[in-house]
Amino acid sequence: MSAATSGPAVEVEGLSFAYPGADELTLCDVSFQVPGREFVGLVGPNGGGKTTLLRLLLGLLEPDTGSIRILGERPAKVRQRIGFVPQQSGVDATVPATVLDIVLMAALGRSNWGPRFSSRDRKAAREALERTEMLELEHRPWSALSGGQRQRVLIARALAFRSEMLLLDEPTTGIDVHREQELLDLLHTLNGEMPILMVSHDVALVSTHMNRALWVNRRLTDLPARDLTVARVERLFHGDNTCHPAHDHGSDHSSEHGGGHGDPHGHAAEGEAG
Amino acid sequence: MGSFFADLSTNPFLLTGLLAGLFASVACGTVGPYVVTRRLVFLSGAIAHIAIGGVGAAIFLRYQWPDLFSALTPLAGGAVAALLSAPLLAVLRHHVSERLDTVVGALWASGMAIGLLLIKLTPGYHSELMSYLFGNLVYVSRGDVAALAALAAVVVGVTVLFHRRFLAVCLDPLQARLQGISVLWTDVVLLSLVALTVISLTRVVGLILVIALLSLPAATAGRLVPRLASMMWLATLLCVALTTLPRIAVYGAAVSPEPAIVLAATAVYLVALALPARWRGGGGGEGQARG
Numbered sequence A: 001m002s003a004a005t006s007g008p009a010v011e012v013e014g015l016s017f018a019y020p021g022a023d024e025l026t027l028c029d030v031s032f033q034v035p036g037r038e039f040v041g042l043v044g045p046n047g048g049g050k051t052t053l054l055r056l057l058l059g060l061l062e063p064d065t066g067s068i069r070i071l072g073e074r075p076a077k078v079r080q081r082i083g084f085v086p087q088q089s090g091v092d093a094t095v096p097a098t099v100l101d102i103v104l105m106a107a108l109g110r111s112n113w114g115p116r117f118s119s120r121d122r123k124a125a126r127e128a129l130e131r132t133e134m135l136e137l138e139h140r141p142w143s144a145l146s147g148g149q150r151q152r153v154l155i156a157r158a159l160a161f162r163s164e165m166l167l168l169d170e171p172t173t174g175i176d177v178h179r180e181q182e183l184l185d186l187l188h189t190l191n192g193e194m195p196i197l198m199v200s201h202d203v204a205l206v207s208t209h210m211n212r213a214l215w216v217n218r219r220l221t222d223l224p225a226r227d228l229t230v231a232r233v234e235r236l237f238h239g240d241n242t243c244h245p246a247h248d249h250g251s252d253h254s255s256e257h258g259g260g261h262g263d264p265h266g267h268a269a270e271g272e273a274g
Numbered sequence B: 001m002g003s004f005f006a007d008l009s010t011n012p013f014l015l016t017g018l019l020a021g022l023f024a025s026v027a028c029g030t031v032g033p034y035v036v037t038r039r040l041v042f043l044s045g046a047i048a049h050i051a052i053g054g055v056g057a058a059i060f061l062r063y064q065w066p067d068l069f070s071a072l073t074p075l076a077g078g079a080v081a082a083l084l085s086a087p088l089l090a091v092l093r094h095h096v097s098e099r100l101d102t103v104v105g106a107l108w109a110s111g112m113a114i115g116l117l118l119i120k121l122t123p124g125y126h127s128e129l130m131s132y133l134f135g136n137l138v139y140v141s142r143g144d145v146a147a148l149a150a151l152a153a154v155v156v157g158v159t160v161l162f163h164r165r166f167l168a169v170c171l172d173p174l175q176a177r178l179q180g181i182s183v184l185w186t187d188v189v190l191l192s193l194v195a196l197t198v199i200s201l202t203r204v205v206g207l208i209l210v211i212a213l214l215s216l217p218a219a220t221a222g223r224l225v226p227r228l229a230s231m232m233w234l235a236t237l238l239c240v241a242l243t244t245l246p247r248i249a250v251y252g253a254a255v256s257p258e259p260a261i262v263l264a265a266t267a268v269y270l271v272a273l274a275l276p277a278r279w280r281g282g283g284g285g286e287g288q289a290r291g
Helices: A050-057 A099-107 A119-131 A147-159 A177-191 A203-209 A230-238 A251-257 B002-008 B012-037 B041-064 B074-095 B100-120 B126-134 B142-171 B173-178 B183-205 B210-224 B228-249 B257-274
Strands: A010-017 A027-034 A039-043 A065-070 A082-085 A165-169 A196-199 A212-217 A219-224
Touching: A010 A050, A027 A050, A027 A065, A027 A212, A039 A050, A039 A177, A039 A203, A050 A065, A050 A165, A050 A196, A082 A147, A099 A119, A099 A147, A099 B142, A119 A147, A147 A165, A147 A177, A165 A177, A177 A196, A177 A203, A212 A230, B002 B012, B002 B228, B012 B041, B012 B142, B012 B183, B012 B210, B012 B228, B041 B074, B041 B100, B041 B126, B041 B183, B041 B210, B074 B100, B074 B126, B074 B183, B100 B126, B126 B183, B142 B173, B142 B183, B142 B228, B173 B183, B183 B210, B183 B257, B210 B228, B210 B257, B228 B257
Parallel strands: A027 A219, A039 A196, A039 A212, A082 A165, A165 A196
Antiparallel strands: A010 A027, A010 A065, A212 A219
């Protein structure tokens, strides 16, 4: 879409993060790159750090160590160029608002004064709704939409005014199988234009529909999505995710969360040959 | 009821009272929908009770040092306390993750306790305090009506300027943040408008009962219309009706109108709850072209 995508879309190097007051790292020495228009699934156990990684990529959290570059810039600087699709529960359904109201949120940030959006903003919002086939519902209240429709509206919001990359947080939650397939078709179409990173708890979905999987469980394991078999997930799940960071956080307290599945390779979590 | 209209021409207080209710209703109908959708009802209650502390402080200071504080009317004291509490409560909401309700409850009760304490230290003012706690339109002067009109204009003006930010923060605070909007500052502005509205409503229903008019008409409107902007229009109309009709209905009877207003607001809300929400089940949004 733009010149900036000539470099890697995402570049994460030696990233570690702990929440303030926590004595364990949530993410430990995470490095990966997303070179171009890949469809990447972020998978892993609950509490493994998927959401934290997403928040770091959005610039809502700052890494303790390491660096993140998105489209060659710091995350907070490129927010206006990447689209984020939250879980649909992120929108308060008790607030009376229409589909168009939701998508128009994407136009905020330039001039926010006054009660109305400009006709140009409205036009861009409608075009985005057109792309996700939701335009005819533009005046429908958010509270009246199905889960699948809501997800398409949120994708439209993410696409409006910016379309260099898409980040999605569990978009298939609460959607039936048929709608899920339609949603993935839409994402595949969009993937022709931009890289997509999607957090998912659905390992089967990631392995069948995406190029690449990033298994996040404090440490990160990078593997081709098709290798994400039940057996592999089982091993990943029980693999050693202890953290031996090179600096500060001493290795002395990491033994307490080793999980007892003593991986002799230690460092390279689940370092088996596949 | 007939006697109300008969007296309207002879008793100027009735007319100024009605006008006061009208302007307070504009502020209330404008801010109420945000209070309900951003879930600020409890914080708004705290603002109202902290305002009682300000009213008490003003009465006390004026009694102790009449020369220094001659300009500090009780309502001005309440306004200062309410406006100071707005940023404090916004910061607490953003930074206290555990037991926010306990902390806010402590401020709520302490504000009122300070007010009561200072009143006790001031001889002879107890009946006046009652008019701030429970409202009394008889005390409304022409100057008060002008002040209420100005407050309503400020509330509407700020809302017109900030509406898109307010709506974004109500709908999806995380996305608002990603769009570069400070959710904390938006809440500070919003709660400051609540503070001004609380002061506007003090004469109409009193600080203790303010919370009913801030939340119930807006919540009723929210059951009936599909957009926040339409919610404001309907909430304003409901506020006008609710501050006027019960007053006329009990006129001349041995009951005070303020509790009647609150009970009427509750009754209307219960009726709206019993109705099926109009927009549920699809459609609903036709003809809602307005921003």
